[in-house]
Amino acid sequence: MRSLPGKTGKEEKIVPLVVSLVIILDRFTKILILHYVRETESLPVIAGYFHITRVNNTGAAFGIMKHSQGVLIGISVFFILGITAWFVKNRHRPLSPVSYGWALVLAGAVSNAYDRVRYGYVIDFLDFRVWPVFNGADISICTGIFLISLSFFLKERSRA
Numbered sequence: 001m002r003s004l005p006g007k008t009g010k011e012e013k014i015v016p017l018v019v020s021l022v023i024i025l026d027r028f029t030k031i032l033i034l035h036y037v038r039e040t041e042s043l044p045v046i047a048g049y050f051h052i053t054r055v056n057n058t059g060a061a062f063g064i065m066k067h068s069q070g071v072l073i074g075i076s077v078f079f080i081l082g083i084t085a086w087f088v089k090n091r092h093r094p095l096s097p098v099s100y101g102w103a104l105v106l107a108g109a110v111s112n113a114y115d116r117v118r119y120g121y122v123i124d125f126l127d128f129r130v131w132p133v134f135n136g137a138d139i140s141i142c143t144g145i146f147l148i149s150l151s152f153f154l155k156e157r158s159r160a
């Protein structure tokens with residue numbers, strides 16, 4: 001198979017690999033939580049600092065828009081299609097931190113959207129007691145946004 005201009009054969013496989021691995025890891029952890037932790041049950045890992053607490057989140061980040069699954073699924077699909085279109089449009093460019101950032105955002109969005117469609121809520125379980133309970137997909141989305149933001153900040157700073 002011939003590589004796209006601007007990318008090596010390995011580069012072409014990295015984004016789908018990153019997206020797939022993040023989704024698989026997030027699904028695996030959520031399946032474990034569904035099978036072994038009851039809703040609202042909290043299991044201390046480091047008492048008072050870190051618990052595994054199952055929350056069936058019918059809202060978005062920080063619990064906003066509770067019970068708005070149709071709207072939240074629509075927003076998710078919009079972002080999933082938009083990010084996928086970005087990858088198609090930029091398929092000939094070499095990979096960059098922005099590419100990895102969008103891959104992480106895409107993976108998190110797909111995994112949380114799967115929860116919304118399959119269960120009617122997102123499975124959250126990482127509880128640091130000072131922050132709302134979240135999951136691996138949320139970490140992926142936040143890390144991706146951080147990479148994208150940092151990349152743009154450094155790019156702008158180098159222009160100044």
